[in-house]
Amino acid sequence: MYKYIIKRTLLVIPTLIGAAILVFFLLRLIPGDVCELRLAGTGLYADPAEILLCQQNLGLDKPLFVQFLDFLWGYVVFDLGDSMWTGFPVTHEIGLRFQLSLQVALMATFVATAIAIPLGIISAVRQNTWIDYVVRGFSIAGIAMPSFWLGILIILGLLISTQAFLGEPWMPPIEYVSPWEDLGGNLAQLIWPAIATGYRYSAVATRMMRSALLEVLREDYVRTARAKGLVEKVIINRHALKNALLPVVTVIAIEFAFLMGGLVVTEQVFNLNGLGKLFVESVQNQDFNMTQQLVMLVVLIFVITNFAVDLFYAWLDPRIRYG
C-alpha cells in the first residue's frame, strides 16, 4: 500500500510540470502581451518606449527560458507573483474570490448528490417502467442542456414568477456576502448558480447510480438474499446499495475536479465575481501570470482529487490491492 502511495505521488510530479510547460508556452505563442493591450488597446497611439518599460517591469523582455524558470522558481519560494493586469499579488486576487467559487462548487455537489442518488435508485428498482423513463429523460436532458442556458432560464423564471406573484420583479443580489454574516442573503444569491451547475452534474451521476445498481442487483448474493426471503427494501439498502455506491462516489469526485470548468460559464451568467470569471478576464486581458496560476490551481485540484479517489477506492474495496 505504501509503495503504491509513493509511486502514485511520484506520477503526479511529471503531470504538474507538463501542465506548467504546456500553459506557459501556449500563452506566449503569439506576439502581443498585456502591456500592448493595456497601453494601445484603447486605439490610442502608444509610445514604444513606454511599452518597453512596462515589459521590463513585468519581466516580459527576458528570454522565454528565463521567464519559465522564474515561473517555476516561484513555486519553490512560495511566491506566485503579481497579476500583470491589476498589479496586485495573485494570491490576493484568488483569495478574494476563492470562498465564493468553493461555496458554489460544494453546493452544486450537494444538489447533484441529492438528485442523483434517490433518482438513480428509483430508476434502477423500477427498471423499464414509466418512472424509469421519466428519470432517464430528465438526466439525458441535463447532459444536453448547456448550463449557461439553464442559468438564463432560471433568471427568466425568477423575474416572471416574482412579477406575477409579488407584483415586482426580483433578481438575486449581485454583492457577495459571507454565509457567516448573512446566511439568507448569501443563499439567495448562490442557490441559483448551484442548481444550474448541479443539475448538469447530477445527470452523469444519476446514470451511473442506475447502471451500477442494476449490475449489483444481478449478482448471486442478491439472489441469495431474495431466496432466503428478505424484504426487498432491506436487500436494496443493506446489500445492493453499499456495493453500487462505489462507482457513483468516483464519478461525483471526478466531476468535482471538473466543476471549475462548469463555473467558468455559470459565473458569467449570474455575474458572480468568482474564480471562473477571473479566469475568463485574465485570458481576455492576456494576463499571463494570472492565467498560468489559475490553470495550475485547477490542474492541482484535479490531480489531488484523482489521487484521493484512488486511495479511497483502495481503502473502501478490499478486493483492490495495488502492487
Added chain:
Amino acid sequence: MVTTSEIQVESDFEELSEKRTWYDIAGNLIRKQPLGAAGGAIVLVMIFMAIFADYLTVYSAVDNNLEFMLVPPDDKFLLGTDQFGRDLLTRIIYGARTALFVGFAAALIGSVAGLVLGVASAYFGGTFDLIFQRIMDVVMAFPLIILALAVVSTLGTGTINVIIAITIPFIARCARVVRSNALAIREIPYVDAARAMGFSDSRIILRHMVPNVMAPFLIMLTAFLGQAILLEASLSYLGMGVQEPTPAWGLMLQGGAEEFAESAPWVAIWPGVAISLAVFGFNLFGDSVRDTLDPKLRTR
C-alpha cells in the same frame, strides 16, 4: 461444442449476408433502437437545415434591420426578432451550419488523430509510449473548457480556431481509449505474423491494427459530436468563440439575452432550445451506437 455466443455470431453473419433494402434496415433500427433512431432523425433534420438553409429562409441572417427590433413572435417572424431586428428562426437555421461544421470537424479530426496516435503508442510501446502517455495525462488534467479557452486566447477567436481548440482535448481522450484496446490487439499473433513478413510499421498500424479498434473509435466519435456542439456554444457564449455576425447559437444567447430576458424572452429561449435538441439528438444516437458496438453492454 457450440456456445451461445457462436450461435449469436453465426446469426449475425446470416443477417449481414442477406441483401436488404434501406427501409428494411431503417425499420429494423427503429424496432431495435427506438431512441437511437429518434436521435438519428433529429440529426438528419439538422443536417437538412444546414444544407438547405438558403432555400428554407426568406430573411437575411446577418443584416441588421432596425425597423423590426425585438418583434415578438408573429406570423411574419415565427420566433420573433433580436435586438438588431434579425429574424431568430433564420439565424437558428443558419446556426445549424456553424454548429454542425464545428461539431463534425472537431469530432472527426480529434477522433481520427486520437485513433492513429493511440494505436501507434500501443504498437511501438517503450519510451515512445511512456512519454506519449505522460503528455496525454497533462492534456487530460485540464477541464475541457479551460484548455479550449487557453488555446483560443493563443490563436484568437473565429470558427477555425474554435475547431482547433476543441480538437486538442478530444485527441487526448480518444487516444487514451484506443490505446488500451490496441494493447490487447498487439498481443494477437497476426501482428507478429505481419511483422515477420516484413511489413512496414505504418502498414501494420493502418491496415492491420486500426480496423480492429473501430468499435471504441466509433463510440468516441459519436460521443464527441454532442460535446463539441456544447463546447462551441459555451465558448461563443463567453465571447471567445465564433464571432458576430456569423450566426451561432451560443452567440445568440450572449447578445444581450439576459438584458432582454424580461421584455423579450424569446431571444433567450429559442437558441437554447436549438442547442439542447441538437446535443440531445447526437447523444441519443451516440448511446445507441455504443450499445450496439460494445459487446459488454449488448442486451441479449
